[in-house]
Amino acid sequence: MSMIDSVTELEALATGIAIVDDDNVITYSNTTFARRLNIDTLPRRLTDIALAEARSRDLLEWQLRDIGESALTIEIAPGRSLTLYIGARRDGQRLVIAAIGWPHRDESTLDLAAQLDPLTGFGNRLMYAERLREFEALGARYAAVLVIDLDHFKQVNDTLGHGAGDELLVLVAQRIRASTRGNDTLIRLGGDEFVILIPDEKRREGLEALARRLVDLLGRPFLVDGHQINIGASIGIATLLGDSAQLQDLLRHADLALYEAKHQGRAGHYVFQSHLEQRAFDRRDFEVDLRRALGLRQFTLHYQPQTSMREQRVIGFEALIRWEHPTRGRVSPLEFIPLAEELGEIASIGRWVIRQACQQAMTWGDERLSVAVNVSPAQFADDAIVDVVRDALAHSGLAPARLELEITEGLFLEESESIMRRLWAIQELGVAIAIDDFGTGYASLGYLNSFPFSKIKIDKSFIQAEPSPRAKALISGILAMGSNLGMATTAEGIETLEQYRQLEHEGCNLAQGYYIARPMPAEQIADFLGQFRLSAAQAS
Amino acid sequence: MPDTLYRLVYMSRNDISDEIEPQIGGILEISRENNRQAQITGALMFNSGCFAQVLEGPHHAIQATFERIQCDERHSDVTVLLFEPSDARVFSSWAMAYVGAQAAAEQRFGHLGRDSGFEFAALDGNEIFNVLRANLYDAEPGEGVSS
Numbered sequence: 047m048s049m050i051d052s053v054t055e056l057e058a059l060a061t062g063i064a065i066v067d068d069d070n071v072i073t074y075s076n077t078t079f080a081r082r083l084n085i086d087t088l089p090r091r092l093t094d095i096a097l098a099e100a101r102s103r104d105l106l107e108w109q110l111r112d113i114g115e116s117a118l119t120i121e122i123a124p125g126r127s128l129t130l131y132i133g134a135r136r137d138g139q140r141l142v143i144a145a146i147g148w149p150h151r152d153e154s155t156l157d158l159a160a161q162l163d164p165l166t167g168f169g170n171r172l173m174y175a176e177r178l179r180e181f182e183a184l185g186a187r188y189a190a191v192l193v194i195d196l197d198h199f200k201q202v203n204d205t206l207g208h209g210a211g212d213e214l215l216v217l218v219a220q221r222i223r224a225s226t227r228g229n230d231t232l233i234r235l236g237g238d239e240f241v242i243l244i245p246d247e248k249r250r251e252g253l254e255a256l257a258r259r260l261v262d263l264l265g266r267p268f269l270v271d272g273h274q275i276n277i278g279a280s281i282g283i284a285t286l287l288g289d290s291a292q293l294q295d296l297l298r299h300a301d302l303a304l305y306e307a308k309h310q311g312r313a314g315h316y317v318f319q320s321h322l323e324q325r326a327f328d329r330r331d332f333e334v335d336l337r338r339a340l341g342l343r344q345f346t347l348h349y350q351p352q353t354s355m356r357e358q359r360v361i362g363f364e365a366l367i368r369w370e371h372p373t374r375g376r377v378s379p380l381e382f383i384p385l386a387e388e389l390g391e392i393a394s395i396g397r398w399v400i401r402q403a404c405q406q407a408m409t410w411g412d413e414r415l416s417v418a419v420n421v422s423p424a425q426f427a428d429d430a431i432v433d434v435v436r437d438a439l440a441h442s443g444l445a446p447a448r449l450e451l452e453i454t455e456g457l458f459l460e461e462s463e464s465i466m467r468r469l470w471a472i473q474e475l476g477v478a479i480a481i482d483d484f485g486t487g488y489a490s491l492g493y494l495n496s497f498p499f500s501k502i503k504i505d506k507s508f509i510q511a512e513p514s515p516r517a518k519a520l521i522s523g524i525l526a527m528g529s530n531l532g533m534a535t536t537a538e539g540i541e542t543l544e545q546y547r548q549l550e551h552e553g554c555n556l557a558q559g560y561y562i563a564r565p566m567p568a569e570q571i572a573d574f575l576g577q578f579r580l581s582a583a584q585a586s
Numbered sequence: 587m588p589d590t591l592y593r594l595v596y597m598s599r600n601d602i603s604d605e606i607e608p609q610i611g612g613i614l615e616i617s618r619e620n621n622r623q624a625q626i627t628g629a630l631m632f633n634s635g636c637f638a639q640v641l642e643g644p645h646h647a648i649q650a651t652f653e654r655i656q657c658d659e660r661h662s663d664v665t666v667l668l669f670e671p672s673d674a675r676v677f678s679s680w681a682m683a684y685v686g687a688q689a690a691a692e693q694r695f696g697h698l699g700r701d702s703g704f705e706f707a708a709l710d711g712n713e714i715f716n717v718l719r720a721n722l723y724d725a726e727p728g729e730g731v732s733s
Contacts, residue, residue, distance in 0.1 A: 101646040217653060224657040266656050266664045269594065269649045274666045 062144030066092050070110050073139065082144040084122045092142065098122065106130070108220060109167050113228035116167030117159065131159040132167070165212055166219035168234040177231050177243055178293055188247040190285035191296040192257060193304045194222065196238040196264070197278040197312045210271045217270065218277075221263045225256065241297065250288060250317060257281045257315035265313060280307040281315035289320040302326050335371060336382055337391060340398055345369055347402055348565035351574065352418070352536060352558045355550045358582045360575060362416030364452070364558065365403040366565045367395070387424040396425045397434045404442035404449060406568045412575070418450040420482065423457045429464075432471045439475065446476030450500060453479060455487025469497055480536075485524065494531060501556070502528045506539025509549070509559070522552050529553065589644030593672040594652060595714055597638045597721055598661040606634070607694065609660065614682050614702060621680040626651055628677050629704060631718070632695075633686030635725035637661055638718045642675045668714055676708045685719060686726040 062079035064072050070092045080088050089095055093110060097103045102120040109116040113135040122128050133141035143159060161173035169177075181189055196218065203211040215238065222232060226242055233241040244253070264279035282304025284290045290299045299318040305326075307316035339345060349363035369377040386392040400419050407417040425431050439446055451472065457465060469479060478500035486505045494502075504524050511517040528535040537549045540559030549557065566574060602609050610632065617630070626643040639655070641648050656664065683699030683706070684691055699706070709715040 099646070100644070101650070104646070104650045217649070220653055221657060262662065263657065267596075267666045269645075269652050269666075269669055272592070272645065272669070272671065274669050 064088075064092065064142045064144070065139050066110075066142060068135070068138050079142075079144055082128055105167075105216070108223075112223060114230075114232065115162060115169065115173070117162040117164045118167055119164045129159075129164045131162055163234045166216055166234050168219055168232040168240065170233065171235060173231065174233045174235070174241060174243065174297070181245065181293055186245065186286075186293065188245070188286055189293060189296060190244040190248055190253055190283065190287075191300040192242040192244070192253065192260075193235075193282045193297070193300040194240040194242070194260060194264070195280050195282075195304055195308070197280060197308075199238040199277055202270075202275055202277065206271060206273060206275070210273070210275075213270045214268055214275060214277070217268050218264060222260065225259050225263060241300075243296075247287065248285070250285070253283050253285060254315065254317065257283060261313055261315060278313040280304060280312050282307055282318065283315060284318040289318055299323065332382075333385065333389060335374070336385060336389065339369055339371070339382075340391075340395055344371055345395070345398065346567065347399065347406065348567055349406075349417075349571060350558060350565040351563050351578070352416075352556050353562055353578075355546075355554060355557050358585070360415065360578055361556065362418060362448075362450070363407075363571070364418040364420075364565075365399065365406075366420075367399055383422065387422055392422050392424045393430065396421060396431075397438075400434055400438040400449075401441060404438045404444040407448060408442050408444055409568070410571060410575075413445065413448070416448050416450050416478075417444075418452050418480065421451045421453055423454065426453070426457055426465050426468055429468060429471075432468055432475075435472050435477055436475055439477075447478070450478040450480055452482040452503065454482050455484065455489040455493070458489040458493035459487070466496065473498070481533075483538075485520075494527075494533075499533050501534045501536050503536040503538050503558075504554075506559070509537050509539050509545055510541065513544075513548070518548075518552075521549070521554075525552055525554055528555075589646070591642065591672050591675065592645050592648050593668065593670060593676075594641040594648050594666065595639070595668040595718060596652075596664060596666045597636055597718070597725075598665070599663040599725075600632060600634060600636050600660070601662055602660050610682075610695065610698070613660075614698065617682075618680055618702070620654070621651065624651060627675050627680050629680070629708070630682035631685040631722055632682065633684060633688070633691060633722060633726040635686075635727055636722060638685070638722050640677065640715075640718075642672065642677060667717070676712070677705055679703055681705065685722045687723060688726065 062076065062082035064075035064079045067073050071090055072088055072092055075088055080086065083095060085096070093103070093107050095103075095106075097106070098121050102118070105118055106120070109118055109132055115132060115134045117129055117131045119127050119129045129145050131143040131145065133143075145159060161169050161176060163170045199211070199214070202214055215234070218238075219232070219234065219240070222240055222242065226232060229245055231243040231245070233243065235241055242256075248256075260281060261279050264277065268275040268277070282300040282302065284296045284299035284303060286293070286296070290296050299322075302322045303316040303318040306322055307314050310316065346368045347365045348368050349365055351360045352362050352364060353359065354361050367379055367383075369379070369382055371377055383392070386395055400421075403417045403419045407415065421431070425434075435449070435451070438444075439449065473479060479497070480501035480503055481494075481499050482503050483505045484502045485508055502524065504521065508517065508521055508524070525535050534555045536556040536558055537545075537554045538558050540546050540549065540557050540561040542561060545559075546557060546561050563574060613630070621627070621641075621643075624643060624647040626641055626647050628640040628642050631638045641651060643651075655661075681699070681702035681704040683702070683704035684695035686692070698704070709719060
């Protein structure tokens, strides 16, 4: 079927239409075409059209070199822009449509235009779906999808503005175009996500070589708007010859592979393997379970005693969260707390922990016993933490001095006024703040000077280390520091009598660990306290 | 409105491993024609270790030229040393030259600088060009390592 069967109809259109041959010579144009371009006489070649911006001419030339579809928005007069939709080259000719603004999908001649992204000239989601339908109709046995996601693109938009961001996307698209072949379908899914749909057989090695090339190319500097810009790209790959069975799976699988590529440290690629899908399902199930856990009352608190070494008495308990899931069994906090932080569930879980700990501490029958609660840095992200603590105290009636929050050094990795303000606000409520896992973070010690922490809890890795002069020196150094700063020192994770005796000898104030007692359910606390008093009395 | 003049200075690793002479000759021919059309002046300096290039011209022309060069597989590890507006051109045309210490390479490529009108004087007394020259000498492998 010829493209110019109904010339008279084309002539009558308000849309500018031209047909060019392989050398970009204009073989047909309706009168609207020249009018849309704002010129009287068309040149012989489309590439010789006088355009206000030299850059537009470069882009036009560049896109006409490619045999695939593309689009290009150009400025034809100050403040007036025009979009050229360039059809794929078929049988030595291609259609070029000149339209002002975004054409409507229901005009049949403009179906192509609706499938194109005017910024980059790549196809959009519609074109991807269309191509997939074509592949399916042809019974395609080979196909591969590369999903390209730019790293640090958001920073470009944020710092240099969306104009620079758009210009960068155009250059990115050009580099992708330069690395691919004419029969690959290039798609911009939106934002900074691009897709290459490859129709022919290309084994894993070939696809990986292309991915490496793209990661390299997109990692090279860009010059935009007078600035040098460095971004990077991560790529996920899925192929019918690989672990994807269906055409419909390709994009989703490539996305899963992209997630893995990013997870492995960006600026790289990953080829989809079926275990990723299982893992994604597992992760989804785990997420759903975690989001429900609080509502289904699957969390409980266990309590591990902290004792005074000098006085041989229990001074309080650290509350430790337990998740008992009906089918998963007991899930470690090391596993679910990071996910809860990522999902934003940590706020509600953290609120529950503080409330529950305060309430249970009220039942211990000894007003001297403190309760320590772990608080994740994520909970300090906003002022809500102060209200959460205040509410828990008011709700339970617990004396503020009995509550202690344990925070980690990670909170001080970045100097933040707002975090210090929240700490002081909690301190003003009368609540103590201790440093947990001391010695394992990378924070500068300067923070110790900026706040009156109640305790330094020496991380168990120091306590459980093989005894050596160096290990001893580290511990006594930390103990001396605590004593000089007027902060109590707690040794965490004491497991043996030797460790206990040694720390007692060194002048450590408080002890916690299996040697004294494992964490226990709230119901066992009364019994434990009775037994401890008994054995302490017998020992002395 | 006259376009603001920009200057770009960058370096990259030379990945040409064989048939250096025809490839270098091809680069000279193609880029000279492209750059003349795009109102680009400047210089390409090379040795077996690296390329260093100075491009002067309107922003869009430098951008387009740089993009074309970026997609060339014959080099990698591209580092931009300078990209900023400039008052005047330092180079009056586009030229290339071998810059290095290898006598054999100087013999093979020395004529390029003379033929292409490379303005060695333009490199004198300008700090960025001194840096560039020092980097070029550092990046060149010892004589006999490459041929």
